[in-house]
Amino acid sequence: MSLTTPRRTRRRGLRRFTARDLVVLGVLLGIPILIEVFIIWGPTLASVALSFTSWDGIGDIKWVGTDNYKNLFTEYPQFWPAVRHNLMWLAFLGLVATPFGLLLAVIIDRGVRFSRFYQSTLYMPVVLSLAIVGFIAQLVFSRDQGALNAILANKDDPVDWLGDPDLNIWMVLLAAAWRHTGYVMILYLAGLKAVDQSLKEAAAIDGASARQTFFRVVFPTLRPVNIIVMVITVIEGLRAFDIVYAVNKGRNGLELLSVLVTDNIIGEASRIGFGSAIAVVLLVVSLGFVVTYLVQELRGEKNR
Amino acid sequence: MSVGIAPAPTTATAPPTDPSRRRPRAGRFGVHLFLMTVSLAFLAPLLLAVYASLRPYEETSEHGYFSWPKNLSFDYYQQAFSESGMTKYFLNTLIIAVPGVLIVLFLGSFVAFAVSRLRMRGGIVLVMVFTAGNLLPQQVIVTPLYVVFNRIDLPYWMSDSMLMFDSYWAVLAAQVGFQLGFCVFVLANFMRTLPQEIIEAAVVDGAGVWTQYWRITLPLCRPALAALGTLQFTWMYNDFLWALVFISNGDKLPVTSALNNLRGQFFTDYNLLAAGSVLVALPTIIVFLVLQRHFIAGLTLGSTKG
Numbered sequence: 001m002s003l004t005t006p007r008r009t010r011r012r013g014l015r016r017f018t019a020r021d022l023v024v025l026g027v028l029l030g031i032p033i034l035i036e037v038f039i040i041w042g043p044t045l046a047s048v049a050l051s052f053t054s055w056d057g058i059g060d061i062k063w064v065g066t067d068n069y070k071n072l073f074t075e076y077p078q079f080w081p082a083v084r085h086n087l088m089w090l091a092f093l094g095l096v097a098t099p100f101g102l103l104l105a106v107i108i109d110r111g112v113r114f115s116r117f118y119q120s121t122l123y124m125p126v127v128l129s130l131a132i133v134g135f136i137a138q139l140v141f142s143r144d145q146g147a148l149n150a151i152l153a154n155k156d157d158p159v160d161w162l163g164d165p166d167l168n169i170w171m172v173l174l175a176a177a178w179r180h181t182g183y184v185m186i187l188y189l190a191g192l193k194a195v196d197q198s199l200k201e202a203a204a205i206d207g208a209s210a211r212q213t214f215f216r217v218v219f220p221t222l223r224p225v226n227i228i229v230m231v232i233t234v235i236e237g238l239r240a241f242d243i244v245y246a247v248n249k250g251r252n253g254l255e256l257l258s259v260l261v262t263d264n265i266i267g268e269a270s271r272i273g274f275g276s277a278i279a280v281v282l283l284v285v286s287l288g289f290v291v292t293y294l295v296q297e298l299r300g301e302k303n304r
Numbered sequence: 305m306s307v308g309i310a311p312a313p314t315t316a317t318a319p320p321t322d323p324s325r326r327r328p329r330a331g332r333f334g335v336h337l338f339l340m341t342v343s344l345a346f347l348a349p350l351l352l353a354v355y356a357s358l359r360p361y362e363e364t365s366e367h368g369y370f371s372w373p374k375n376l377s378f379d380y381y382q383q384a385f386s387e388s389g390m391t392k393y394f395l396n397t398l399i400i401a402v403p404g405v406l407i408v409l410f411l412g413s414f415v416a417f418a419v420s421r422l423r424m425r426g427g428i429v430l431v432m433v434f435t436a437g438n439l440l441p442q443q444v445i446v447t448p449l450y451v452v453f454n455r456i457d458l459p460y461w462m463s464d465s466m467l468m469f470d471s472y473w474a475v476l477a478a479q480v481g482f483q484l485g486f487c488v489f490v491l492a493n494f495m496r497t498l499p500q501e502i503i504e505a506a507v508v509d510g511a512g513v514w515t516q517y518w519r520i521t522l523p524l525c526r527p528a529l530a531a532l533g534t535l536q537f538t539w540m541y542n543d544f545l546w547a548l549v550f551i552s553n554g555d556k557l558p559v560t561s562a563l564n565n566l567r568g569q570f571f572t573d574y575n576l577l578a579a580g581s582v583l584v585a586l587p588t589i590i591v592f593l594v595l596q597r598h599f600i601a602g603l604t605l606g607s608t609k610g
Contacts, residue, residue, distance in 0.1 A: 021513040028517075029418055032411040032434075032484055039481025040437035043448035050447065057451055104342065112335055120596060121343040124350070127592040127599070128585050129542030129560050135567075135581040136349045138574070139356060145364065145574045147352050178346065183603070190604035231439070239441045242544040246564055261443040265450050266549055276447050283444045290439045294432050 044283065050276040057270040068277035079278075082255040085169055089176070089256070090237035097177035098233055101184025106214065108185075109192040119189070123182040130179065134246025137175040138162065165253025172243050172254060180236060184229055191225035192218070227296055234289045238282055257282050350585075357381070357579035364575060380579035388566050390583060393559040399472050400547075400558055401540040404479045405533055411480070412487025412532075413525065417517045419488075420495040421503055431492050438485030442545050449478060450549055465553070474550040475558070479540050487532060490605050494528040495521065531602035534595045538588050559584050 017025065054064045072079050104122060108115045125133065140147045141161035149158045161171045195218055203213040219226075241258040244250040250259030257278055264275030356364060358376045384390050415434065419427035456468035463471030498521070506520050522529070547561035554565050563584050567577065592599055 018512060024512070024514045024517075025418065028411070028414040032415050032488075033430075035411070035477075035481050035484060036434060036437055039449070039477060040440065040445060040485070041433070043445035043452075044440065046448035047444055057454075104339075107335060107339065112332070112339065114336075114339075118339045118343055120593075122346050123600070124589065124592065125346060127538055127588040129544060129588070131542070131544040131560050131564060132581050132585050135563065135577060136353050139353055139578055139581075140349055142574065178349070182346070186600055186603055190600075235439055235441070239443075241443070245544070245548075246567075258441060258443045261446065262545070262549065265447050272447055272451060279444045279447060282441050286439065286441055286444070290436050293439070294436060297435075298428065298432070 047276045047279045047283065050273055051280045053273040053276075055273045057265075057272045064273070068274050071274065072277050072281070076260075078255045078260055081253075082257045082260055083281075085254070085256050086237060086240070088169060089173065089240050090234060092173045092177060093180050093233045093237055094230075097180040098184050098229060100177075101181040101229075102188050104181065105185045105188035105192060109189055119186075123186055125179045126182045126186070128179065130176070130240075130242030131246045133175050133179055134172075134243040137171065137243065137247060141171045162247055163252070168247070168253045172247060176236075176240065176243055180233070183232065187225055187229055187232075188222070191222045195221050224300075227293065231289065231293045235286065238286050353578045353582050353585075356575050357582050359575060361573045361575045380576050381583065383576060384579050384583055388580070390559065390562075390580075392555065393557060393562040394587075396472070396556055396562075397541055397558040397560070400475050400479065401537055404476055404483070404540045405536045407476075408480050408483045408487050408536055409529055409533055412484050413491050413522060413529065414517060415484075415488045416491035416495050417521050420492045421498075421500075421516065421521055422513070431488060434485040434488040436485070438482065438489070442482065445482075446545065446549055449474075453477075453550060469550060470552045470556065472556065475543075475546045478546040478550065479543065482546075483536055483539065487536070490532055490602075491525065491528060494525060494605060498524050527598075527601070528605060530595075531598040531605055534591060534598045535602035538591060538599070541588060 050061075051068055052063060052065060053061050054067065055061045104118075108118055112118070128136075139145075143149065143158050143160040143163060146161065148161060149155070152159070159167070162168045199217055199221065200213055203217045208216065239258065240256055241250075241262070244254040244256055244259060245262070248254055250256055250263075261275050261278045261282070264271045264278065355373075357380050358378070359373050360375055360377075360379070363371070363374060415430065418424055419431055424430075450469070453469040453474045454467060457466060458468055458471060458473065460466060463473060465471055468474050468477075502520060502524070503516055506516050511520065541558075542560055543558070544560050544564070547558050548564070551557055551561070554562070557565060563580050566580060
């Protein structure tokens with residue numbers, strides 16, 4: 001018996017594939033890898049390279065070093081507002097929507113009646129596209145026809161929720177949080193179901209209050225979910241695009257980095273180089289989080 | 305990847321009901337009041353959209369959204385279909401999303417199979433590369449793709465623009481490339497939970513790689529594939545950016561992006577916009593209501609997606 005394990009692993013290492021197996025492996029691994037290279041990683045590297053050029057997409061590619069970045073940081077008026085809005089997005093989803101989703105998950109997990117109903121309702125917005133969320137936001141927040149102004153009954157002095165550049169980002173954040181909360185809730189619900197009941201019982205026997213049990217016992221065991229939720233929140237914050245584009249094409253108070261990239265390629269002035277520089281800013285920020293996440297994963301993998 | 309919420313396979317099959325129903329009576333009322341309020345607040349925008357879409361514009365503009373209805377009709381829906389050709393846009397979506405989902409599930413499951421079942425060396429790195437690819441913001445890759453798609457010639461029978469740009473192929477390629485990472489990640493996690501002995505037995509019986517994948521592993525992955533397929537369909541259906549950037553001919557737009565174009569036409573009439581939004585949202589809501597369990601299982605199975 002003691003011999004089988006090492007022998008088996010050795011045999012696995014040397015396992016011979018037939019010619020047919022090799023073809024199957026080559027083709028069916030080759031295609032996805034090629035797709036990944038040509039659609040994702042190649043373009044990512046190309047974005048980095050193009051960000052050092054002043055290219056309009058048609059003429060010659062001219063190397064301009066870090067000019068695009070200098071321009072971006074010092075002369076492009078939309079850049080810093082966009083950065084600020086992206087950060088607000090992160091903060092709002094991370095500090096408001098996510099804890100709210102967790103709260104809802106904890107309440108529902110305690111086994112209230114009608115939990116299926118609550119769960120479905122709260123989760124429903126997640127299946128909507130962010131673009132649709134943007135359109136629905138217009139129904140609620142529009143100045144003349146919007147439901148919110150109707151509720152507030154301020155017909156004489158209507159608030160332009162989506163038009164006022166000081167206000168609209170908050171309204172859009174509310175709409176984004178509408179969707180994010182349900183998403184977070186579902187993830188935490190799944191995580192909470194996996195928590196060992198005996199842990200909670202042990203804590204209760206030791207005289208821990210519900211609050212103590214949650215923060216000292218349950219929450220730490222949710223670590224994997226916390227990481228996933230954090231990653232999703234960051235990614236959503238950086239990816240944000242559809243809502244603001246559906247509302248007003250990301251202008252007038254709703255600038256985001258993603259919008260600036262899109263504007264620079266599909267706008268009239270096709271500024272590929274400059275747009276790429278903005279994309280690289282996005283890339284650097286997101287890679288920071290992606291790498292942290294993957295390192296975590298890798299560590300978990302080794303420990304298994 | 306232990307991440308995913310360890311008992312993923314069980315959540316994939318078991319309905320997500322709560323095991324413990326022991327709740328003290330005290331505070332129960334408050335909890336329900338709170339949950340009811342939140343639920344209503346979450347539903348309100350959708351209900352408002354439905355209500356608005358059923359009423360003529362003149363009525364709401366005169367009396368406001370919260371007035372009692374005098375006429376309710378499906379006129380706006382009819383208008384959305386007849387005047388703006390929603391049918392065409394729905395078809396465009398299907399042309400992209402159906403092959404998209406099938407391709408992504410097929411390729412993703414094979415990579416996952418190779419990595420987690422054949423125990424290939426460097427498999428973890430491969431999964432990481434795919435996963436990370438799915439986590440990038442789309443705008444990071446959109447510019448070079450836009451340039452490249454504008455340079456790839458396609459025969460007329462494939463694309464009437466004679467280019468990859470402004471064809472379904474461009475959107476399909478972007479969708480598949482982008483979603484592949486997620487599928488690999490989720491399915492690799494799932495397949496790791498299957499007993500390895502099944503494969504070993506098959507190898508002893510002389511099964512080749514293809515048989516091990518297609519006849520033995522895939523059938524065991526059915527719940528995961530169903531969950532993932534549901535999720536992928538929703539995401540591809542909901543996509544907004546790829547079509548916005550890669551398609552210039554309005555007639556070829558999938559429905560989510562088309563609505564944005566139609567807005568110019570709808571803009572004067574919020575109730576028509578409401579009808580359009582409800583129409584576009586309806587399929588995903590129906591999918592959600594019918595396949596709720598799959599849907600949620602798909603998310604909790606791997607869930608690294610925005």
